[in-house]
Amino acid sequence: MSSPQHIPFLEKQDSEIAAAIRGEEHRESEGLELIPSENYVSKAVLEADGSVFTNKYSEGYPGRRYYGGQDFTDIVELLAVERACKLFNCQYANVQPLSGAPANVAMYFALCEPGETILGMDLSHGGHLTHGHPVTHLSHVFNFVRYKMKDPDTGEIDFDELRETALREKPKVILAGFSAYSRNLDYSKFVEIAQEVGAITVADMAHVAGLIAGKAIPSPFDAGFDVITTTTHKTLRGPRGGMILTRESEEIAKKINKSVFPGLQGGPHMHLIAAKAVAFGEALQPNFRKYAQQILKNAKAMEAVFKKNDIRLLGGGTDNHLLLADVYGSLGVTGKEAQTALDEVGITLNMNTIADDPRKPLDPSGIRFGTPAITTRGFTEKESARVAELMVEVLRDHTNEDLKKRIREEIRELCLAHPIPESFV
Ligand SMILES: *Cc1c(COP(=O)(O)O)cnc(C)c1O
Numbered sequence: 001m002s003s004p005q006h007i008p009f010l011e012k013q014d015s016e017i018a019a020a021i022r023g024e025e026h027r028e029s030e031g032l033e034l035i036p037s038e039n040y041v042s043k044a045v046l047e048a049d050g051s052v053f054t055n056k057y058s059e060g061y062p063g064r065r066y067y068g069g070q071d072f073t074d075i076v077e078l079l080a081v082e083r084a085c086k087l088f089n090c091q092y093a094n095v096q097p098l099s100g101a102p103a104n105v106a107m108y109f110a111l112c113e114p115g116e117t118i119l120g121m122d123l124s125h126g127g128h129l130t131h132g133h134p135v136t137h138l139s140h141v142f143n144f145v146r147y148k149m150k151d152p153d154t155g156e157i158d159f160d161e162l163r164e165t166a167l168r169e170k171p172k173v174i175l176a177g178f179s180a181y182s183r184n185l186d187y188s189k190f191v192e193i194a195q196e197v198g199a200i201t202v203a204d205m206a207h208v209a210g211l212i213a214g215k216a217i218p219s220p221f222d223a224g225f226d227v228i229t230t231t232t233h234k235t236l237r238g239p240r241g242g243m244i245l246t247r248e249s250e251e252i253a254k255k256i257n258k259s260v261f262p263g264l265q266g267g268p269h270m271h272l273i274a275a276k277a278v279a280f281g282e283a284l285q286p287n288f289r290k291y292a293q294q295i296l297k298n299a300k301a302m303e304a305v306f307k308k309n310d311i312r313l314l315g316g317g318t319d320n321h322l323l324l325a326d327v328y329g330s331l332g333v334t335g336k337e338a339q340t341a342l343d344e345v346g347i348t349l350n351m352n353t354i355a356d357d358p359r360k361p362l363d364p365s366g367i368r369f370g371t372p373a374i375t376t377r378g379f380t381e382k383e384s385a386r387v388a389e390l391m392v393e394v395l396r397d398h399t400n401e402d403l404k405k406r407i408r409e410e411i412r413e414l415c416l417a418h419p420i421p422e423s424f425v
Helices: 008-013 015-030 043-049 071-088 100-111 159-169 187-197 209-213 250-264 270-283 286-308 327-331 335-344 372-376 381-396 401-417
Strands: 092-094 117-121 143-147 149-151 173-177 200-204 227-231 242-246 322-326 350-352 366-370
Touching: 008 015, 015 401, 043 270, 071 092, 071 209, 071 242, 071 270, 092 250, 100 200, 100 227, 100 242, 100 250, 117 159, 143 159, 159 187, 173 187, 187 200, 209 286, 242 250, 286 322, 286 372, 286 381, 322 327, 327 335, 327 366, 327 381, 335 350, 335 366, 335 381, 335 401, 372 381, 381 401
Parallel strands: 117 143, 117 173, 173 200, 200 227
Antiparallel strands: 092 242, 227 242, 322 366, 350 366
16 A cells, blocks of 8 residues: 555644544445546645645736745746646646636636527537536526537537538637547637637637646647637546636736636636646656557456446447446446445446436436546556456446445455555656
8 A cells, every 4th residue: 555644733633634534545445446536636736736826925926926925936937837838738727726617717707798599519428517517607697508428329429410500609619628528629629610700719628637647538729719628627537626827828828827726716826736746757757758649558457347238338439538338227236326336346436327318417317437546556458357347247237236345345356456556657
């Protein structure tokens, strides 16, 4: 097991919180994390995250702050910005967004007036809540219109419909990005349509940022996208946080800076910005490319096992780090039953609606799972395929307690043989 965090003061002062931290360390080390938005950070990232920068107010931007004492915050934020721009090959980066959702809020207010139109991916076809779902505040402020997949079994986006909608609705922003979609997007088609209707192109790469940084999948910037929003804690393997990148337009970058602060946020979380800089430094190392490639290979290995067992995969398979399986349609097990049974054997993933799901969101037809965290643990195709086989065994016989006991033991052994690493450099 990777060594427990050194927390002597906490242990002395607050045994309840210290015990919860020990519990979480144990849970993470002995169970398999297949939630595709989760990962394990290095000890270096954790150290920056837990540093004295948490004490400091630094409203504003480097060189232009409202409080004194910014000698070291400026160093940290400038390094984070410089590394982000290098990593994603762009001119401007705002590293202050507290997470992915506020990054999107700041982006919308930077690029649109209230009431203006944004064209994004439908949530039920893989989009994110922050892309205008009716339960969000955003949906009352902006006019969200949607596009979908043409065929959920290939994952192909319906670009004819997207174009018609864009011509009719004249969106200010066309948004590409997802949290439950397993194919690569043809970014150049989005750019073409945006140029035709005069829209700004934004990609929300929250899920795939690490794959793009590691050059394992195409970057929206290479196709000419204007802006990228992202989280830093998913495949990018940094601290919890968000970021907004602008390819080359100074005008857009200025609007985004104003929108993040003072438009939306107060003081930036400088300890997290320091941790982001450390994570970007790690992602710039050559071995991060290997990591990103291995995430894809492991996902393909899992895909092969599910296909061999005739379990329907949305999109027909995967080009990225995640898979969506229609377990209800294929095996008669609901998403919730699957999630619970897999939890019992030490495999954590989440139930998920599938496109045009006949079932309800709280007990949908699908499960969503992915390989970023197990790849960080050092799993290759062999272990990934074995995990998929064990998953299928559980799904086929999900109430068999003896089977689950045996599989729980094998999962624990797999975890112990592949401890969470402490460093990636
Ligand atoms: C995860 C995610 C977000 C939100 O990020 P939080 O850090 O949870 O606020 C936004 N967009 C997409 C596409 C995501 O996958």
